Amino acid sequence: MENNTAIKITALKKIYDNGFKALNSIDLEISRGEIFALLGPNGAGKTTLINAVCGIVRPSSGTVAIAGYDNIMQYREARSLVGLVPQELATDSFETVWNTVTFSRGLFGKAHNPRHIEDILKRLSLWDKKDEQIRFLSGGMKRRVMVAKALSHEPEILFLDEPTAGVDVELRKSMWAQVRDLRETGITIILTTHYIEEAQEMADRVGIINKGHLILTEDKNDLMQKMGKRQMIFVLREPLAAIPTGLGSYPLTLEKDENGDRLILTYDPETENDISDVLDNLKSQGIRPKDIYSYQSSLEEIFIKLVEAK
Amino acid sequence: MNIRGIRAIYVFEMRRTLRTLSQSIVSPVLSTVLYFIVFGSAIGSRIQAINDIPYGAFIVPGLIMLTILGQSVSNASFGIYFPRFTGTIYEILSAPLSFIEIVLGYVGAAATKSVMLGVIVLLTAFFFVPMHIAHPFWMAFFLIMTSVTFSLLGFIIGIWADGFEKLQLIPLLIITPLTFLGGSFYSINMLPHFWYQVSLVNPVVYLVSGFRWSFYEHGDVSLMTSVTMIVAFTIVCLIIIGWIFKTGYGLKK
Incomplete structure (x- = not known):
């Protein structure tokens, strides 16, 4: 491939004969050598998008360029660069x-x-x-x-449509390792999955599709940084009536339930990462946690938040 | 042109034929042999010659046609329907293959199998009845053209069918009756005038007639009429297949 763009999708629409809009003006650019995860609930349009790129579904409008080759006008050049692993186990038994x-x-x-x-x-x-x-x-x-x-035909772009659907945890992890190995050989990988853990584990960039709309595309780490949250949770030995005024400068919340009281510090690791300072202040206020643990939002929580918001 | 792609489909289909040898070759040959025994040797010896051709020899071209028409349609229709049914068609549709290349692969394999069967049935016939082939070139022409044309028809049926029942529908309800009523076992000149005229609507009449002419220089219609009809039928099938690939009918959503 000459330039750095592996796939460029422009204003791609697919409306089925029954009027169902499977893809709604999708614009997407995927760079060479990246692992791009396309996430979405069932029926969101993931497989239709892949099939439209690979020539299995006829788009209603819009264009798809694979390494600069139009996938309809220059289908031979375009398709020869693409390998597809479909969701269904379709084999010649x-x-x-x-x-x-x-x-x-x-x-x-x-x-x-x-x-x-x-x-x-x-x-x-x-x-x-x-x-x-x-x-x-x-x-x-x-x-x-x-x-x-x-x-088998040495493709430069590989589509994996739900590659680990219905496989056990051990095999899933072995598939992930194989996908990483493939990326090492320079192959661009686009995978669809509804195991968000899979995307979190492997993807460089994430696209979220819902009801035929591409809601966002973002670098995975940026997305988790931007939309996720990091928390440090202090499990207290003694109940606490309220957050002491001396701790008022920290973004702390107090939570109470049958397991006891917890002080929760929500922070941005890039700017406010001096946890030891917080610990010192807790100690000076006479608060001695019996346990401390951290929590980070998963991609799944971000995904659910985004899909539900739309 | 993606010659390797065509070859891959062709080899795959031929391998399927070899894998199911008893179903693909032994079974149709056996049933044709039974026809020879019953109609050729047993009953045929009591039936008078038609156009000076002993009845056993007279039915040989018709029996070969009966075999290759049915086999061409069923083999080509199954060949393309099965990947649609199992889902493996995705691989054909996403490969850098034009529709002509796909058709060449599937229809080429189905027609090859039919020609092989036709030749086997012909060789078998020599064991049962005395006969000769007056025009080997025209015999090969009709054998190959009929195999190709009806494989094209089978390909269309395989794309049209959305279940195994439909896959059998046209061969059972249309092809077999047309073949039996197309002069395979008799000359349509033996029919009353009205039924003779009705028979001329049956395209199989022209195929059987042309094929029989290549053996015995006797046909129900002229050679050129037979040739024209088979070429016309081939063109119609090609136009329909061209439309299928242009619109994606039965293949692409």
Whole structure:
């Protein structure tokens, strides 16, 4: 790819025949080499957006450029750069792993390259299953076969539509590691997920889509910094009637429940990170916490806040 | 042109044929052999020759047509319907393939299988009845063109069908009756005038007639009429497929 833009989507709309607006004028730019997570509730338009980029769904209007190639007018150049792992485990059950991955490479017009296929299968821990029919593989292995198929033609951009839907925690973490490895090879990765933890773990940038509208796109860390909150929680030994006036300069709140009283300091780590100063002042006021712990908002809380706000 | 893409689809489809060898090849050959035994040897010996052709030999072109029409339609329709049903069609649609390349892959494989079957049935026929092929070129022409055209029709049915029932509907309710009533087992010249005229509406009549002419130089209609009809039918199928890919009907939402 010549410039730094992997995908540029401009005013993309999709209205189905029944009038349902799946995509509502989406504008999005994804940079080369990044991991972009597209988040949204079920039916938000994530899969439709991916399918429109990959040529599976016909957009009602708007344009998609992949590395500068229009995905309709220059579909050969555009599609040859893209690999897609769909959400559904759609495989040819009676084919062997080797044959199905080789078939995928052929579809994209690439010359037969057994070394490359072998390399992919080894990287995805499928090499010892290469002669097995897909129907005999476990769900997790089938999903890895889907990834192998998508990588068979050496794409520069990889779409992962809900890559860990329905897989167990161990396999999910192994998939995350594999995605990180792929990024190391320079592949741009766009993943959709409704496991927000997944996006938090892997993404560089996050896009939130709801009811066909792209609500925001933001660097993940910036988003968490901007919309998230950090708190230091002091669990008190003795009940406290009110926050002492000597602590009035700190952004403290007092919470009481059946587990006892807690003083909660909400702070911005970039500007007000002198926790020891707060501790000294608590001590000078005769307040001795029996426990101290910190809390940081998850991407999930931010996501819910944003989706509900819209 | 994405030659490797076409080849990938073709090889995939041919591998499916080999994987289901008994269903794909043995079964249609066996049923055709049964036709030869019953109509050719058993009953055929009591039926008088038609246009000086012994009945057993007379039905050979019709039986080959019966096989390749049915097999072309069912193989091509299943070939494209199955990826739609399982969801693997996403891979074809997202690959850098034009509609012509997709059609060449699927229809090419379905037609190849039909031609193979036609040749196997023909070779089998030599064991049962004495016969000769007067015009091998025209025989090959009709064999290949019929396989290709009805594979195109099968491809259209495979895209139109939204369930396995519909997939069987047209072959069972239309193709098979048309083949049986298209002069496979008789000459339409033997029919009363009214039914002769009705038979001329049946496109299969022209295929069987042209194919039989290539064997025995005897057909129900002229050779050129048969050639014109099969070329016209091919063009109609290609126009429909072109429209399907242009609109995305049955493939893209």
